[in-house]
Amino acid sequence: MTVAGLSAFYHDSAACVAGNGGLLVAAQEERLDRVKGSAAFPGRALDACLQAAGITIMDVDEIAFYEKPFLKFERMLADHLRAFPFSYASFRRTMPAWLGERLVLPLVLRRNLGWERPVRFVTHHLAHAASAFLVSPFEEAAVLTVDGVGEWTTTAWGIGRGTSIEIREEIRYPDSLGLLYTAVTTWLGFEANRGEGKVMALGGFGRPVLLDRLRQVAGLRPDGSFRLDQSFFRFERGGVMWSPRFEREFGPPRVPGSDLGERYLDMAASLQALLEEAMLALARHVHERTGLRRLCMAGGVALNCAANGRILEETPFQEVFVQPAAGDAGAALGAAAVIRHCVHGLPREVVMRDAFLGPEYPVSRMRRALAARGLPTTEVPPEEMQRRVADRIASGAVVGWFQGRMEFGPRALGHRSILADPRNPAMKDILNARVKHREPFRPYGASVLAEETGAWFERDTESPFMLFAVRVRPEQRSRVPSALHVDGTCRHQTVTPESDPLYHGLIRQFHGLTGVPMVINTSFNDNNEPIVCTPEDAVACFLKNDLDVLALGPFLVEKGPPETASP
Amino acid sequence: MDLGPERPICKRCVLPHSPPDIVLDAEGVCSICRQEEARQSRSDDPPLLETDFVRLLQKHRGKGTHDCLVMCSGGKDSTAALYYMKRRYRMNPLAFMFDHGFEQQDAIDNVRRAADALGVDLLFYRTDAVRGLFRKMVVSGSRAVLCHPCSIWYMSLTFEMAARFDIPLIIAGWTKGQSARPGVMTRCACNVDAPEYRSMGEATKAFLKTLRDDPQYRDFPSSMEEAVARARKRHHATVLSPHWFLDQAAEDYVEVIRREVGWRPVAESYPAGSTNCSLNFLSVWNSLRHFGYTHYHVEMAKMVRQGLMTREEALRALEVNFGDETLARVLERLEPPAK
Structure with missing residues (x-):
């Protein structure tokens, strides 16, 4: 049974396709429509997920939505009534979207997809809970969900066992x-x-x-x-x-x-x-x-x-x-999981050990994306790629790293990343000035060899999704100044050879060169832009920003003097 | 073989300097690329998604003995379209191929093999009805593109077949390089109003005007619009190509159709890698001679701009791969006075 999960119309619209045999593809609409935090109907994301899964919408049995719109509408109405007449402007502004899209999702699906089959609505916090528990490695666990607001719920906790989730209390x-x-x-x-x-x-x-x-x-x-x-x-x-x-x-x-x-x-x-x-x-x-x-x-x-x-x-x-996509995007995945496992009782087949659930692109397309902008298209074997990129990072270069399936969720985790040397105390400022153009107080995360985590961090715990800020050991702090936050913590991603052999090999090379088993890893985008999705996005970002090197699949492009680097 | 004067080629796409339609600026970039650049900077067209395509298919699925008529040339794009309609979209297609006397046997064999492998019905239409028109065109020395009246004829024929079998959907194998916008679909893929087609289109129109005095062809439509309008009076059919909606390059599906339906490239065709009829050589020669480019240049230039081909790939494919002997052979088939 194949279920498409959707989240839409508020922020972080996303689509997910989940099916038998461990099929799980998910993508955020913003990556495809290039509107940061896009709230649009996730038609492009769904299309990309279906094509990545090698199926069409005809193969989808049910669509699951990440909230119950009528319950949410009830809250919205209650809010507006309570605040009337101050809420009038907001009421007028939001009502068309409610009547045109949010309350009539089956009609929207029919209009956009020709969809005539069942549409299921999953309460928002159950979708969040499922997005974490049903793809976790645990057979039994407590589940805690905290966000702005779903329908009425803002905080919930419960227990997940096997294929069921029971919400016990909520605020x-x-x-x-x-x-x-x-x-x-x-x-x-x-x-x-x-x-x-x-x-x-x-x-x-x-x-x-x-x-x-x-x-x-x-x-x-x-x-x-x-x-x-x-x-x-x-x-x-x-x-x-x-x-x-x-x-x-x-x-x-x-x-x-x-x-x-x-x-x-x-x-x-x-x-x-x-x-x-x-x-x-x-x-x-x-x-x-x-x-x-x-x-x-x-x-x-x-x-x-x-x-x-x-x-x-x-x-x-x-x-x-x-869950790496812990926000509303991930609730699309959770809604699909609720329908497959909690409603239909299908066994859990996927443990989310990495966040690489998005589409990927063939080498031929990468080659074209480079050639279209006049960039060289020489393929480099993986070992040489790792060695040369590690060498350039160690020499101070800022590298765009684009490999494999796109990450699902807000973090770049080594497939759509910008990499740099954490040893250079000025690297944060260099990244901010040349590439990311973001506020100077924001720290950069780092990707670290999983086997070296204990030697560098006070807690030797697996953290594949960069969702824990952990204190760097005091004796190591001076060696990675640009990966440190002001409080001595670092938002780190642990990388294993199993989860991402190419990326692990690159960091291992860097470790060999420098004695430091981590590289700065920040998302491959400019400030206020969505993370790159396609090879064309990556090439455009590489050319627009002051990146030194682009590793696009098997292609390694090093920027020359400005006159030869321009398209 | 006289192909006219050497012309500089746009640095971005593959179109040559061919005033007044295509003009290269001081930077060596053509006016079409410049126009496209300005258009893209305003706003990109919304993409055509596969889910849109499936939604359109659902309207017609299961209606009639066949729910779609697939125009097959034996080339990679139309063979992939037939494959997709049967296997990916689970429609019940009727494959349709015509031979106006110039189709290559390898192409015909491709269509037969695909129809057999997919288990779809095949309608094969062999005719000499337009041979005289082609001959007239060549004899007249017209600058018109041979493929244009041929397209008008075969679209009329396709609509006629769709009407005869009451099929609501016509599927073509047109690529993204051929026009792929809803407004243009109704004109059957070729946007003759596009600046790069202006002179070619005028030449074709002028030639078609001369047919009014010809008792054999005086009812021949004067344009694609007229052909479609006439056809739609009798039967309404939507024309679509799956390639407009899929995020796949040709090499992705060539591998599939080779494996699944035994598709083979033909020995000789222009552009390289295509499966066009032998009359196409004459058409290409005529266009190159008069304009310095062909409609394939226009298609591939668009694909280069969209990142679906590299400029180098397109330039390689567009290199002239035939000579006087080939042209003589085709002219022979048009009957001696055409020489």
């Missing part, structure tokens, strides 16, 4: 850690649903002096539950998310792009500390209630790698699995 809107984090993110002058990671990074630069006051705002209780003091927020009006009282308490919001003064840095630090405290309390509560040793996490908040790192280190859970 409902408007009490939401995700919304609280997003509200403060926007108060700090960053974009909702895109700036949360920046705030997490910014947290390292401030002092959590506002934590006590934020605790009161959040109504945080020892068991991790919370009841937000709604007088500080305006979630229901659909515009600015904080209230005048929030401004009276914490001051005016930061103007986007303006200086990040101490007050804002402290707020970021306090918010991050609050989130970590809440997540730790929630995880401890879940452990207490389930007695299980393993935890699966999903939902947008589970992308907070600093909180994840602390859960791993400070709670009794011995193993923690966080």
Whole structure:
């Protein structure tokens, strides 16, 4: 049985195709329509998934959607009524989308796909829970999902066993850690649903002096539950998310792009500390209630790698699995998994040991993409590729690395990555100035040989998805200054020869040359652009930005002087 | 073989300097590439997705004895189209091939083999009905492209067959290099209003006008639009090509059809790797002589711009691979006075 899972119309639209024999393909719409965080119907992503799976939509038995739109609409209506007349503008703005798309998904599917077969709707947090547990290596585990809001639920925990998931407790809107984090993110002058990671990074630069006051705002209780003091927020009006009282308490919001003064840095630090405290309390509560040793996490908040790192280190859970596409994109996968396993009782066949679920492109297309821009198309054997790229990284080059199937989720994990030398203290600034054009306070992650993790990090745990910030051993910190965050942690990805032999071999070569078993790994894109998807995207990004080397499948292109590098 | 003067070729695509339709600028880039560049910078056309194609197929699936008529030339693209319709989309196609007296036996064999391997019905139509038209065209010394009236004729014929068998869908093997936009589909793939076709199109129109005085061909449609409009008065059929919707290059499906239906390239055809009829040599020679390029140059230039071929691949394929002997052989088949 083949099920297509979809998430759409809010942010991070995605499609997934899951079928018998371990078939699992997934992609985010943004990679294909090139709109960051695209909320469009994921027609291109679905098409790419089907073609990658070698099937057509005719071979799909059911479509699963990542939420129940009528429940969500009910919440939206209740919100607007409560806030009327202040909510009128938002009501007028959002209503066409509800009536034209969200509430009539079967019609949208018929119109876009000619779809006449069953459409199943899966509650949002169940989809998140399934996206983690049903592809985890665990037969039994506690499951914790935390995000902005699904239909009504904002936080849920339960137990996954075999092919079933039972949600035991939930916290409902408007009490939401995700919304609280997003509200403060926007108060700090960053974009909702895109700036949360920046705030997490910014947290390292401030002092959590506002934590006590934020605790009161959040109504945080020892068991991790919370009841937000709604007088500080305006979630229901659909515009600015904080209230005048929030401004009276914490001051005016930061103007986007303006200086990040101490007050804002402290707020970021306090918010991050609050989130970590809440997540730790929630995880401890879940452990207490389930007695299980393993935890699966999903939902947008589970992308907070600093909180994840602390859960791993400070709670009794011995193993923690966080889905690489923990946000709404991953819920497409979760919805499909719920239908296949929980509804139809099909056995679980896939353990997500890597995030390489997207489409891949033939060598012939890569060759054409290069030739079309006047770049050389000389193939290089894998060993030589590893050796030469490692050598260039060690000499200070910035490398675009494009290999195999695209990653699913927000992280580039060695298939659509930009690689650089973590030993160079200036590398962060070089990357920011030449390629990534992003805020200087944001740290870069690193890919590390799995077998060397213990020697370099305080916790020797597998972390294939770069979703845990772990402290680098103090004695090693000076050797990898550009991979370090201000607090001495590093968002690292462990790479094994089994999961990615080519990438592992490259880092091993770099290790041999430098004695450092890791390279900086950041996503292959410019700031505010989606990660590259096709060879053409990669070539365009390589030429547009100041990358020195492009490893595109078996092709190695080194940029010469500007006049020969231009198309 | 006289192919006219040497012309500089665009640095980006494969079109030559051929004023007034195609003009190379100081940087050696042709006006068509420049236009495309400006168009792309405004906004890309929405892509045609395979799910769109399947949705269109679903409308017609299972209707009638055959739910689609596949135009087969024996070439890789149309053979792959037939393969896809039967195997990938599980339709019930009727394969249709014509021979106007100039088709190559290898191509005909390809179609027969594919139909046998796929278990689809095959309609083979052999006629000399248009031989006189081709002859007239050659004798007149027209600059018109032989393939244009031929396309008009075979599309009329295809619609007629679709009407006769009450088939709602016509499937062609046109590539992305041939026009692939919904508005252009109705004109059956060749956008004669495109600037690079302007002079060729005018020459064809002028030739077709002369047919009005010819008792044998006076009812011949004056354009593809007219042919389609006439056909649609009798029978409405949608024309589509699966290649417009699939993210695959030719080499991806050539391997499949070689393996699955025993497809073979023909010994001699222009461009290299194609399976075109022998009359095509004459058409190509005439176009090169008068314009310095052919409709294959236009198609491949578009594929180069879309990244579906490299410029080098296209230039290699477009090298003239035939000579006077081949032309003489084709002229012979048009009957002696044509010489």
